[in-house]
Amino acid sequence: MTATTKPAMTTQPTTKPRDVVLVVDDSPEALSFLTDALEEAGVTVLVALDGRKALALLEQVTPDVILMDAIMPGLDGFETCRQLKRNSQVAHVPVIFMTGLTETEHILKGFAAGGVDYVTKPIVAETLIARMYAHLANARVAQSTRAALDVTGRTLLAANRKGEVLWCTPQTTRMLEAAFGTAAGTTAATADQAPVQPGVSLPEEARRWLADRQAGGPGRKPDSVVIATGADGRCLRLSPVGQTGPDEILLQLAEETGAGEDTRLKDKLSLTPREAEVLMWVANGKPNRDIAEILGLSPRTVDKHLEQIYSKLGVENRAAAAAMAVRALNGR
Secondary structure, X not given: XXXXXXXXXXXXXXOOOOOEEEEEOOOHHHHHHHXXXXXXXXXXXXXXXXXXXXXXXXXXXXXXXXXXXOOOXXXXXXHHHHHHOOOOOOOOOOEEEEEOOOOHHHHHHHHHHOOOEEEEOOOOHHHHHHHHHHHHHHHHHHHHHHHHHHHOOOOEEXXXXXXXXXXXXXXXXXXXXXXXXXXXXOOOOOOOOXXXXXXXXXXXXXXXXXHHHHHOOOOOOOOOEEEEEOOOOOEXXXXXXXXXXXXXXXXXXXXXXXXXHHHHHHHHHOOOHHHHHHHHHHHOOOOHHHHHHHHOOOHHHHHHHHHHHHHHHOOOOHHHHHHHHHXXXXXX
């Protein structure tokens, strides 16, 4: 009986994808030094000689880390970082500044621009690479967490006390881009409706709402704020989730269908969405100051809306407007 031998199973070696680092520096000597050190560490290196070339390259590829010279002719590293942080596709990429400037004001400027670290020249390659991998690991954990939140349908964003967006889950970014007009096929943003992405500010009413909540003081603070209202009555509303850092506030973004009382008033009385919201709260007995806080408006703006409401309804005061609203909501 002849024994048969099974062919040996072969396993293909698994190769870990190489990390990609973009080095932005106008000095050929610095580029040569960093490229050699990074490639020796098993990293794929991309190079840009100035800020504009870096931004153009980032339209085509997303690196894992960016090493940025702070002082360059034309567009310096600080402004380059600010601009790339406005691009939702690369805003999550950690930026490490490299510079000979050691004054506190320059270090603070680097962090304010969106950098995660600040390394002074002359560069010690081993130290830079160690810090680079630490930030890369943190960025990947944060990105994985946001992706997981996105898969579960959590539309979250974080902002600081000034109302500057720190990060968004991908779904939140899509909703904001659709509302404020930056994604393909959406309406162009107006001057007072700048796109809301990491690195830019929330709309004025949201910033004022955040400032009021942080300031505390007397009076009830509104639990949420509407930041966008569509022609179909749908709106985007921000609500607080909690404090996740010394200057990081976690917020929930929700899209409301507009099927409530304010939408019924809008349709039945031919009002704008904002006028319908104001009238709904008037019908619920709220004074102008409370309405202003709830909707994130100034009392003067509420007064202006009421003037328009009175004119459209043909009434002279809030009592008559409230009565008409109640009749409309009751189907009479």
